Amino acid sequence: MKRFSKFAAILAVAPVVAFASPVLAYGQVEQGDIYRVKDVTTNSAFADNIAVACGDTVAFRVRIHNGGPDTITNVKVVATLDQSSNTSHGSQVTVTADNNIDSMVVTANAGVSTSQATTATYVNGSTQLLDYSVTPGGETVLSNLPDGILSSGVNIGSIGPLTTDTEEVQFEAKVNCPAPVPTPTPAAPVVAVAAPKQLPNTGPGSVLGLFAVTTVAGALAHRLYSRRYARAAK
DSSP: OHHHHHHHHHHHHHHHHHHOOOOOOOBOBOOSSOEEEEETTTTOOOBSEEEOOTTOEEEEEEEEOBOSSSOEEEEEEEEOOOOSSEEEEEEEEEEEOTTBGGGOOEEEEEEEEEEEEEEEEEOTTOOEEEEOOSSTTOOEEEEEOOSOTTTTOEEEEEEOSSGGGOEEEEEEEEEEOOOOOOOOOOOOOOOOOOOOOOOOOOSHHHHHHHHHHHHHHHHHHHHHHHHHHHHHHO
């Protein structure tokens, strides 16, 4: 009887042991319209896509809200930015967490456009973690993040399931004007140089030549005169 009682007790506990498993905590990173951009130079409103002028600075911002039920951990944010010479510069943000539901990777897009081809460059030291506010401009800076959001990404730790736990990550980029086309340097005018006039040769050779000719002519004249005088005397 005692043996039967013990066996019955074991059977009663066995299903609980067999089917018991650790409860996995997970959360849900919000999807949808979570990534926006604004023109910092003109203080425009945030939007999915905006038109800006060359020379302006823009800010890309992603909202990270956890739909619960549990806290998400090791939340990582990575972004891309088209920095080539173009009339538009798109950016895609990716948000992941260790225990996001179904290991889901959340992505969203935003971008800026310009009237002429420009380049975009990341502003060093501009990545920040913000405390989200439903009132635009009411955000506060929680911390400055390292410069790595466009490469390996930034880790912002854990985010709880409450609305008040919502955070934002923001970074800035500069929209650069195209390089000015260099003005060609005008060629120097060609100045014609007149050939120097030929001066009469008055060197020693010319003087000797002239003296020789004069001497010969004198001798011939003297000889002719002598002949004429001799004839007349006869």
